[in-house]
Structures are given as C-alpha cells and as structure tokens.
Amino acid sequence: MTSPFRIPMTGRSTDERHRVSSPLELLFDLTFVVAIAQVAGQLAHAGEQGHILxxxxFYFMVFFAIWWAWMNFTWFASAYDTDDVPYRVMTLVQxxxxxxxxxxxxxxxDQDDFTAIIIxxxxxxxxxxxxxxxxxVEHPAGRRTAFRYAAGVAAVQVLWVAWGFLPPHTAVWLFGIGVVLELSVPIWAERTGMTSWHPHHIAERYGLFTIIVLGESVSAAALGVQRSLAESGFSAALVWIASAGLVLLFSLWWLYFLEPAAEGLQSKRGRSYYWGYGHYxxxxxxxxxxxxxxxxxQAGAAHTAASETAAEYAIAVPVAVFLLMLYVLHAPLVPEVIIRPLKTVIxxxxxxxxxLASPVIGLVGVTIGVAVVTSALVAVTLVDQAVSARAAGTAIAGPLP
Structure with missing residues (x-):
C-alpha cells in the first residue's frame, strides 16, 4: 500500500460511500490496548487488596485521559483524514x-503522580x-472551526501542565474543572460550523473501541485464571467463574451491536455530543x-483480601451501568430502541x-447468575426482533384472499 506524499486537507464528505476504518486508525487503536490494560490492571490490583472504592x-481520572485522547484523534480523522505522509507522521507522534x-x-x-500522563x-x-x-490553512470553508479547535486544545493543555504542579489532593478536586473545559472545546469550536465527520465511520470506530475494551476484559480474566492455576491449581469454582465471565462478555458484545447508531447519527447530527460523550x-x-x-x-481461589461481596459488586455494577447506558445513549437517536426498556430495567x-443472594448461592452462583441474565436479555431481544419482523411481513403481504 502506497501513500501520496501530500494531499490537500479538505473536509471529507459526510455521505461518502463505504467509509470504513483505515489501517492507520487500526494501528493507532493498538496503542490504546496497552493503556487500557494498564488502567484495568491497576484497578484489579486495588480490588484484590480490598481498596477498590x-x-x-483515580481510575475514572486516568480512564478519562485515555478515552479523551482516542476521541480527539477519532473525530478529527473522520473529518480530515488524508492518509498522506504528513498526516501519518503526525499520527505517529500521537x-x-x-x-x-x-x-x-x-x-x-500508586503515587498520585500524573507527570508522565501530562507529558x-x-x-x-x-x-x-x-x-x-x-x-x-488548507480548508477555507472550515477555517474558523479548525482554528478554534487548535486554540481551545492548546489553551486547555496549558492548564493541564499547570495542574500538574498542584498538590495531589488539590489536583484531584480541580480535575473536574479540566474535564468540563475539555468537553467544552468541541461544542465551542463547532458553533461556527460542524466538521464533516462521517456517521457510519464514527459508529464503526466506537464499535471497534468497544471490542478493544472487551478484549482487555477477556485478557484480565485470563490473567486471573493463570495466576490462580499457578498458586492453587485447578478447581471447579475457577472453571465456573471463568466460563461465566466469557459468556457474560460475549452477551454484552452481542447487546452492544444489536443497537444501531449510524442512521441515528446521520439524521440527528446535533446529538452526536450526547452519544459520543456518553460512551465514556x-x-x-x-x-x-x-x-x-x-x-x-482471585476471590474464588481465596487469593485476595477483597470480600466475596466486593468481588460480586465489582461485576454487577459495571454490567448494570453498561446496560443502562446502552438504552440512555440510543433512545434519543432512534425511533425505537431494539432492546425493550422494560426488559433492560428488569x-x-x-x-x-x-x-444479595450470595449467602445462598455464593460468588460462583452470582457470577453465573449475571451471565444468565445478560444472555437471557440477548435471547428475548432476538425473539422480539423475530416477532416484529414476522408482523411487519404479514402487514405488507396483507390479508389472505
């Protein structure tokens, strides 16, 4: 594959056909595999020591830094990816x-030291x-918006550098102000004109990042199994928890891709901030x-200071947040969500x-139960789709003569 040395950077068409992620974007995403593995590993370590709360x-702070870095690149690339030599070199720097x-x-x-992250x-x-x-410079129609982005990003970065010199406890509380400023830059910049991001491309990019994060979850679970096998050998509890975890992650993947987003983003571009930011x-x-x-x-093998209840909620709460956000983000975009709201609530x-049933069914039972609930939600949603499709087909065909 060859790349022209330089292509004028003009806004790409919002209805470009067959717009998909480029090989460069896929390579860029691989750097986030490392970052997400680090932050998830640190959270797991804190959980094993009983200090997860x-x-x-700090987990939310560091994850915001990772997610926002990916967001900045992704939305810019959707509007202005030229894939020429200067663009590739700039991507390498990022x-x-x-x-x-x-x-x-x-x-x-470990040390509340954000120096390397700021650098x-x-x-x-x-x-x-x-x-x-x-x-x-190269796209006169989008010049004001582009220069606003450049100024806003640079100004907030100056504030982050100054933030790094603050005392740790003060810095934590002021982090929220920095987050608000970061989120405000795109809203302010695009008041003079929205960039030409591609709705199907953006939906695909978010789907790919979801797969990356799910992949890191699979990796984290596998590392836990590996450590348990090394420390205490094979056990039935280990098999059940690992199997249930795999089914659970597979079910969440299935649920995410049941909800379409591209068409909604195309028809309601003004809600892109809501949908894009909410994916955090x-x-x-x-x-x-x-x-x-x-x-x-680790808790199932008694290799952690965390209680079984803490381990159970460390699974249940993220799953509940995921299911809730899946509905909250897609409901404003589409006429009707695929996963029925009542079934999501249940x-x-x-x-x-x-x-709460842990005294009776234990950690293994809770883990299996969460996997069963999410799998059942997939199953009933598929049934709903089949029934709706059959009813639509009957309506089109009309009554029998």
Whole structure:
C-alpha cells in the first residue's frame, strides 16, 4: 500500500460511500490496548487488596485521559483524514504520546503522580494542534472551526501542565474543572460550523473501541485464571467463574451491536455530543468489568483480601451501568430502541440484586447468575426482533384472499 506524499486537507464528505476504518486508525487503536490494560490492571490490583472504592476516583481520572485522547484523534480523522505522509507522521507522534501516557498509569494510581500522563498528553496535543492548524490553512470553508479547535486544545493543555504542579489532593478536586473545559472545546469550536465527520465511520470506530475494551476484559480474566492455576491449581469454582465471565462478555458484545447508531447519527447530527460523550461510561464500565472478573477469579481461589461481596459488586455494577447506558445513549437517536426498556430495567434490577443472594448461592452462583441474565436479555431481544419482523411481513403481504 502506497501513500501520496501530500494531499490537500479538505473536509471529507459526510455521505461518502463505504467509509470504513483505515489501517492507520487500526494501528493507532493498538496503542490504546496497552493503556487500557494498564488502567484495568491497576484497578484489579486495588480490588484484590480490598481498596477498590478508595482508588476508583483515580481510575475514572486516568480512564478519562485515555478515552479523551482516542476521541480527539477519532473525530478529527473522520473529518480530515488524508492518509498522506504528513498526516501519518503526525499520527505517529500521537501514538508515541499514548504510549508515554500508558507508561505513566502505574505512577498515577500508586503515587498520585500524573507527570508522565501530562507529558504524554503534551506530545499528543502538539501533533493534534498541528493537524487542526493544517486543516484551517488548507480548508477555507472550515477555517474558523479548525482554528478554534487548535486554540481551545492548546489553551486547555496549558492548564493541564499547570495542574500538574498542584498538590495531589488539590489536583484531584480541580480535575473536574479540566474535564468540563475539555468537553467544552468541541461544542465551542463547532458553533461556527460542524466538521464533516462521517456517521457510519464514527459508529464503526466506537464499535471497534468497544471490542478493544472487551478484549482487555477477556485478557484480565485470563490473567486471573493463570495466576490462580499457578498458586492453587485447578478447581471447579475457577472453571465456573471463568466460563461465566466469557459468556457474560460475549452477551454484552452481542447487546452492544444489536443497537444501531449510524442512521441515528446521520439524521440527528446535533446529538452526536450526547452519544459520543456518553460512551465514556460504556467504555469505562467494560474495562472495570474486566478488573472485576479478575478480582472474582482471585476471590474464588481465596487469593485476595477483597470480600466475596466486593468481588460480586465489582461485576454487577459495571454490567448494570453498561446496560443502562446502552438504552440512555440510543433512545434519543432512534425511533425505537431494539432492546425493550422494560426488559433492560428488569435485567439491571436482577443483576444488582444477585449479590444479595450470595449467602445462598455464593460468588460462583452470582457470577453465573449475571451471565444468565445478560444472555437471557440477548435471547428475548432476538425473539422480539423475530416477532416484529414476522408482523411487519404479514402487514405488507396483507390479508389472505
């Protein structure tokens, strides 16, 4: 595959046919595999020590940094990807920044030291600002918006560098202000004109990132199994928890891709902020679920300081958040969601109530129960689809003569 040295950076068409993720975007995503593995591993470690609630704020902070870095690249690429040599070099610089960020995750968790993460962001932002400036220079129709993006991103990055010099306890509380400013930059920048992001491309990119996070959850669970086998050998509880975890992750994958988003984004582009920003909770819950499964495997083998109840809720709460957000994000986009709201509510209630039955069914039973609930939600949704399709076919065919 060859790439032209330079192609003028103009806004891509919003209705471009067969727009899919490029090989460069897929390569870029691989750097986030490392970052997500780091943050999920740190959360699992905290959970195994019985400190998951104490370290949860740091998990949300670090995960926001990872997610927002991916968001910045993805939406810019959807509108302005030229895939020429300068664009590829700038993407390489951003990939390097992501890896620096990933290397700083343990220090952020263990020592409240965000220095490496800020440096990684600075590297990424230098390249991103350069990309926006190039877009503004070469695309007159989107110049004001592009230059606003460049100015906003640069200004907030200056604040993050200053934030890094604050005392740790003060910095944690002021982090929320930085988050609000970050989320405000796209809204402010696009008041002068919306960038030409592609709805089907964006929907596919979010789906691919969902798969990445699910993959990290599978990896985390596998690491937990590996450690348990090394420390105590084979056990029936280990098999049941690992099997239930796999079924659970598969069910969540199935549920996510049951809900269509591309058509809704195409017809209601103004709700893209709501849908795009809300996915933070989808991604963060799936990564946290991976950590929870790792803790559950260790708790099942009695290799953790965490109680079984804590391990059960480390699975149940992320699953409940995922199911809730799946409905909340798609309901405003489509005329009717695929997964019925009442069935979603019932599934969430059952998932959150199952740990209360732990004295009777134990950790293994709770884990299996959560997997059964999500699998049942997949099954009843498929039945609903089949019934709706049959009713629609009957209506089109009309009454029999």
């Amino acid at each position: 104490e370290r949860l704020p 990939m390097g920044g992501v890896l620096v960020l990933a290397a700083g995750v343990p220090a952020a968790f 990684g962001y600075l590297i990424m932002r230098l390249a991103l600002v350069g990309q926006w400036i190039r877009a503004g 909770f989808v991604f963060a819950s799936l990564a946290a679920l991976g950590a929870g499964l790792e803790v559950a495997v 599934a969430i209630a059952l998932v959150l109530l199952l740990p």
